[in-house]
Amino acid sequence: xxxxxxxxxxxxxxxxxxxxxxxxxxxxxxxxxxxxxxxxxxxxxxxxxxxxxxxxxxxxxxxxxxxxxxxxxxxxxxxxxxxxxxxxxxxxxxxxxxxxxxxxxxxxxxxxxxxxxxxxxxxxxxxxxxxxxxxxxxxxxxxxxxxxxxxxxxxxxxxxxxxxxxxxxxxxxxxxxxxxxxxxxxxxxxxxxxxxxxxxxxxxxxxxxxxxxxxxxxxxxxxxxxxxxxxxxxxxxxxxxxxxxxxxxxxxxxxxxxxxxxxxxxxxxxxxxxxxxxxxxxxxxxxxxxxxxxxxxxxxxxxxxxxxxxxxxxxxxxxxxxxxxxxxxxxxxxxxxxxxxxxxx
Amino acid sequence: xxxxxxxxxxxxxxxxxxxxxxxxxxxxxxxxxxxxxxxxxxxxxxxxxxxxxxxxxxxxxxxxxxxxxxxxxxxxxxxxxxxxxxxxxxxxxxxxxxxxxxxxxxxxxxxxxxxxxxxxxxxxxxxxxxxxxxxxxxxxxxxxxxxxxxxxxxxxxxxxxxxxxxxxxxxxxxxxxxxxxxxxxxxxxxxxxxxxxxxxxxxxxxxxxxxxxxxxxxxxxxxxxxxxxxxxxxxxxxxxxxxxxxxxxxxxxxxxxxxxxxxxxxxxxxxxxxxxxxxxxxxxxxxxxxxxxxxxxxxxxxxxxxxxxxxxxxxxxxxxxxxxxxxxxxxxxxxxxxxxxxxxxxxxxxxxxxxxxxxxxxxxxxxxxxxxxxxx
Ligand SMILES: Nc1ncnc2c1ncn2[C@@H]1O[C@H](COP(=O)(O)OP(=O)(O)OP(=O)(O)O)[C@@H](O)[C@H]1O
Ligand SMILES: Nc1ncnc2c1ncn2[C@@H]1O[C@H](COP(=O)(O)OP(=O)(O)O)[C@@H](O)[C@H]1O
Ligand code: SF4
Ligand code: SF4
Ligand SMILES: [Mg+2]
Ligand SMILES: [Mg+2]
Numbered sequence: 001x002x003x004x005x006x007x008x009x010x011x012x013x014x015x016x017x018x019x020x021x022x023x024x025x026x027x028x029x030x031x032x033x034x035x036x037x038x039x040x041x042x043x044x045x046x047x048x049x050x051x052x053x054x055x056x057x058x059x060x061x062x063x064x065x066x067x068x069x070x071x072x073x074x075x076x077x078x079x080x081x082x083x084x085x086x087x088x089x090x091x092x093x094x095x096x097x098x099x100x101x102x103x104x105x106x107x108x109x110x111x112x113x114x115x116x117x118x119x120x121x122x123x124x125x126x127x128x129x130x131x132x133x134x135x136x137x138x139x140x141x142x143x144x145x146x147x148x149x150x151x152x153x154x155x156x157x158x159x160x161x162x163x164x165x166x167x168x169x170x171x172x173x174x175x176x177x178x179x180x181x182x183x184x185x186x187x188x189x190x191x192x193x194x195x196x197x198x199x200x201x202x203x204x205x206x207x208x209x210x211x212x213x214x215x216x217x218x219x220x221x222x223x224x225x226x227x228x229x230x231x232x233x234x235x236x237x238x239x240x241x242x243x244x245x246x247x248x249x250x251x252x253x254x255x256x257x258x259x260x261x262x263x264x265x266x267x268x269x270x271x272x273x274x275x276x277x278x279x280x281x282x283x284x285x286x287x288x289x290x291x292x293x294x295x296x297x298x299x300x301x302x303x304x305x306x307x308x309x310x311x312x313x314x315x316x317x318x319x320x321x322x323x324x325x326x327x328x329x330x331x332x333x334x335x336x337x338x339x340x341x342x343x344x345x
Numbered sequence: 346x347x348x349x350x351x352x353x354x355x356x357x358x359x360x361x362x363x364x365x366x367x368x369x370x371x372x373x374x375x376x377x378x379x380x381x382x383x384x385x386x387x388x389x390x391x392x393x394x395x396x397x398x399x400x401x402x403x404x405x406x407x408x409x410x411x412x413x414x415x416x417x418x419x420x421x422x423x424x425x426x427x428x429x430x431x432x433x434x435x436x437x438x439x440x441x442x443x444x445x446x447x448x449x450x451x452x453x454x455x456x457x458x459x460x461x462x463x464x465x466x467x468x469x470x471x472x473x474x475x476x477x478x479x480x481x482x483x484x485x486x487x488x489x490x491x492x493x494x495x496x497x498x499x500x501x502x503x504x505x506x507x508x509x510x511x512x513x514x515x516x517x518x519x520x521x522x523x524x525x526x527x528x529x530x531x532x533x534x535x536x537x538x539x540x541x542x543x544x545x546x547x548x549x550x551x552x553x554x555x556x557x558x559x560x561x562x563x564x565x566x567x568x569x570x571x572x573x574x575x576x577x578x579x580x581x582x583x584x585x586x587x588x589x590x591x592x593x594x595x596x597x598x599x600x601x602x603x604x605x606x607x608x609x610x611x612x613x614x615x616x617x618x619x620x621x622x623x624x625x626x627x628x629x630x631x632x633x634x635x636x637x638x639x640x641x642x643x644x645x646x647x648x649x650x651x652x653x654x655x656x657x658x659x660x661x662x663x664x665x666x667x668x669x670x671x672x673x674x675x676x677x678x679x680x681x682x683x684x685x686x687x688x689x690x691x692x693x694x695x696x697x698x699x700x701x702x703x704x705x706x707x708x709x710x711x712x713x714x715x716x717x718x719x720x721x
Binding site: 171207209229230235236254259268284 | 414415522524552553554555556557558560561579580581582583585586609619620621622623624625626627628629631632633634636638639640642
């Protein structure tokens with residue numbers, strides 16, 4: 001974890017062996033009338049260039065909070081501690097001016113609801129050219145050409161005509177393609193998609209996820225795919241981090257997470273996924289109870305009240321991450337699921 | 346099964362421009378029969394063809410899933426059954442009585458037999474009322490209960506849907522989670538003792554873990570109360586887990602309908618195949634990019650394509666598909682597909698096109714009358 005020279009040179013890539021993104025001990029506290037809410041608690045993970053990380057967990061588990069904090073958008077009055085290093089540069093303590101060359105530029109994000117990221121009163125063309133003119137200093141004509149290229153890249157037919165349209169004139173799928181085009185405008189090294197396809201039909205979701213995968217291969221982007229749907233991340237990620245109550249319950253390569261998970265929450269989450277190949281009438285298994293209250297969280301494992309393997313010691317202190325058999329595998333559980341299944345995979 | 350002779354009716358109204366399609370034969374003992382349902386809306390001078398000729402039936406205690414892309418008319422169909430609003434054309438026959446033909450007062454007296462729950466449970470509940478009142482509100486429309494009996498009934502219903510009346514009875518909707526709100530909405534619907542429950546995306550806004558809880562609850566209630574369910578959803582995996590039969594809708598029409606195992610395991614309609622192919626598989630060994638992608642988007646319901654509504658995106662489309670609207674044909678027991686070139690060979694005697702042409706094309710315009718006819 002040697003401190004590297006802070007380079008703000010755009011396009012510099014992490015030295016060999018150094019991950020593109022390293023999040024360590026990231027903790028976010030938000031003041032609320034009931035007391036401080038710990039939205040993220042000691043979150044750590046790494047992401048290498050060109051790789052894809054899936055972030056999964058129930059709603060409220062902190063997925064959006066995590067990626068927004070990486071993007072430098074944390075709620076007002078919140079306290080952020082810990083570290084977010086991107087390409088060797090610490091982002092949490094970066095001066096505003098310097099940060100502008102990262103957020104929206106080298107790290108770009110696509111949100112679930114395209115209506116929040118698109119301005120309803122500006123044409124698609126205006127919004128696309130604004131980004132490249134501001135960030136890359138392109139002239140009007142060049143920016144327009146670039147906008148056409150971008151719409152073409154995200155497979156929008158008749159890009160020139162679309163430039164003159166307003167967001168409401170487009171379907172939900174088309175709007176999401178436009179936001180992806182905007183995110184790609186400055187050629188980022190890391191793209192974060194926060195439930196970017198959750199609101200779309202499966203057919204359109206597939207088109208867009210395939211599109212992102214193609215662009216990723218072509219441009220060598222790193223990708224964080226946030227989804228509450230394990231089906232979406234299964235075939236499209238290298239690694240997965242499972243969040244629960246603002247903590248990383250388990251992280252592993254995607255293969256290990258599905259076949260050899262050790263955390264009872266990972267297991268419960270996998271069992272709750274409705275599957276197409278399950279015989280009719282066999283309902284997915286439920287996880288009893290509800291996610292934890294992050295304001296008055298008792299000490300101990302946050303999954304304890306719902307965990308079928310919980311014992312007395314689980315209620316005492318938060319379990320520290322333990323290494324799994326695989327080098328990238330870690331899980332925070334005192335009484336993990338036996339390895340037999342994992343070893344026999 | 347398909348050869349069973351069943352009388353069923355077709356209907357037309359002056360505004361019908363498209364010929365009514367033949368329908369799959371109704372099954373004996375159906376509790377609810379939807380026949381040639383049409384719903385059109387006028388929006389800024391144009392006509393939105395939200396539902397164009399949909400027919401299906403529901404046996405007592407049966408669960409039918411309604412799936413398809415956003416805007417294909419699933420919710421419109423569900424609401425039209427409850428006469429919200431009244432359909433443009435067609436019949437909704439509950440226990441032999443056509444709801445579309447009832448006047449408002451008589452319809453109000455049937456309302457308790459059909460109930461509906463919605464996708465956004467929080468928005469569906471009056472935010473100012475307490476849970477206990479919300480649950481029995483429906484009862485009051487039928488008959489006034491004395492205060493004590495009311496509360497007892499509310500508590501029993503809350504327990505039935507897995508909520509603790511002590512804990513939540515006095516709360517208001519915003520003090521509950523999404524899953525809890527959906528349970529309250531279900532309790533409220535059950536209060537009046539319906540025979541049919543229309544569930545419009547009941548778990549779409551819930552987390553997978555909570556989804557499973559609500560689905561398990563619906564399955565139990567269905568068995569205990571012998572409830573027939575129309576289960577509207579865009580998530581095909583969820584549908585597989587809960588329904589007996591499934592209808593795949595495309596642009597206001599039914600592309601395929603049948604037992605859920607038959608439709609999922611041997612889909613006959615190219616659109617069903619495409620939908621199933623797009624569903625993400627929770628298995629890292631499956632490469633999602635290998636599955637073929639459906640191109641394009643749902644055409645505008647303002648101007649549906651001629652012939653087969655799916656032809657603009659269909660990999661099998663041929664000239665005939667633009668010229669002629671495909672009529673439903675049997676490809677298996679109680680399994681029907683509306684496609685000229687289905688992926689599964691139609692049964693030899695499944696020429697439901699016969700006679701229906703005459704019925705669909707040759708009717709005198711301006712007649713509101715119902716023409717019964719027999720299938721042979
Ligand atoms: N009141 C209305 N006025 C005009 N058009 C309407 C109205 N209600 C629905 N529509 C249109 O009818 C079509 C079918 O809508 P419907 O809400 O039934 O779709 P859906 O299948 O339930 O979609 P979703 O999955 O998005 O809920 C859509 O094109 C919709 O825009
Ligand atoms: N602006 C905010 N103020 C207070 N609490 C917040 C705020 N934003 C999010 N939270 C809380 O932080 C936790 C994590 O939220 P989020 O990251 O949005 O979850 P996810 O994306 O996994 O659904 C939740 O308990 C949520 O209620
Ligand atoms: S630490 Fe204990 S409560 Fe937490 S997941 Fe492991 S067994 Fe369950
Ligand atoms: S009728 Fe033709 S266009 Fe329609 S689904 Fe069948 S093959 Fe495709
Ligand atoms: Mg989120
Ligand atoms: Mg709907």
